[in-house]
Amino acid sequence: MIVLSLIVPFPITGAYVDANRSIKLFVFGDSYVDTGNRDSTARSWKEPYGITYPRIPAGHFSDGQVFTEYIASRMGIKSPTPYRFRKLRPIKYGMNFAYGGTGVFDTLVAAPNITKQIDLFEQLVQEKIYTTDDLKFSTALVSASGNDYGIYLARGGSLEGLPAFIVSVVNQLGSDLQRIHDLGVPRVAIMGIQPLGCLPQFTKEYSYEKCNSTGNLVALFHNLLLTTMVEELKPESKFVVLLMYDAFISAMKKFENETGDFPIFM
Template identity: 50%
Template structure:
């Protein structure tokens, strides 16, 4: 008996071939892998994860953005920041900053994070984390995102560093900082539970960076070493946060909340780069900043009334860990992201 063969029309064969080819190449065409990915990324926090919300800031001035995208674009770095790398891990484009939402598509999520902000109100007028979540909730109420959108989405939280700066400035002391840490973690716990209750089933929370290693601190050691006393503040913060996250996951009966060990990723990268610098002096000391202000009052990006630069740049930003007095360079973030990748697998599925 002769079997009847089902033959596709030529046009369908061509379309099928094109589709398969685009998927294999991993392009971002509408029929490629990117649009088949329903994951969206919603970001809350400060300058470590901000990709353009602080419109009136140095992040929109040269030389920020010189590595990527080649001009200032609102990132507190010479290039990509943590948000960009996590978005790439999720196989989506970097989500649109909330401040630019009316001029961009929102299919990859939204970034609510803004430089200078914190869990509480800090030294800037930017929206603290509670207000950022308020903005997210308003979009849900406006049906910009559906329940299905949120079910398959991820939230990234990167906040707390500015809270400690504000506390020290306002209190002129660190003697009561331990009790402040408990208050801060309690509010952060409320915030991440609220994000989950709004419909997001995977929430990634960054641990606090080793604040004693930031160039604005290590200037007292001539950038030769971190200040261990301040790193203890970060360690205590992270210990309490890890305990809180463990309790919340136990209550939820599943792994909703995932911590990203930024603290040890920073330290490990700095230690590796420091050893390399000691072996080869042409490599940068990771505790030195690439973009340094000319004098105490000037910072990276400052110019005088005549437009003359009041800052200096390192020769090779791609060899630096810190871009300015507090923010990693693209190279710094890439190395940190590489060490965080094993944890990111928990965000998928």
């Protein structure tokens, strides 16, 4: 299995679906939500990605749909156009600025991190590609799935210094979420981190038969800080954390109970 796609509750949709309103979705982040911004040299444009949906590789880092497409469907709109194709495809449903492999800070992928993705969004707002009325009923989806932590360790970062680094990542995310809201997006959803210790690079040492507890603790600490930070933002607007950790664990237990096999994520 290449990617296990998950649907988790998204309480800021549904009630806003109205054919007479300018409903849009703006997406920022990494491979969990990228629908084609990486160029044709990226593996997302090669098989087996896309073999389930849309049946050919299409720039999604999945064998089927990614989270953006599930959320857009819940909102009753089409998936927003990747920024890369903004001059070639309709932009009335919003825009996707996410690039697979990126993070809150710079990673080894030569593509815009979340702050720079928001810069691209701000430029479109300044150019009035999207007006105040366009943004009035819009939602932002932000994914930061842990690439920053992988790069931190790859660059020789210590376990002792990891908690402080997690704090810096979440603090920057807080600034990013506030900035998206200040640009005119009233509802902002941030995806929590999935159980990092259950990814193949961590389960390999256990012959892919169990998760690494340290990796999962990193994810839990990140999610705790993220939830606390979002609670502090809530008085100003509608911010929500999507509980990816719980969704992954639930799906893993279901898969294991039904098949007797340990699920493999990529």
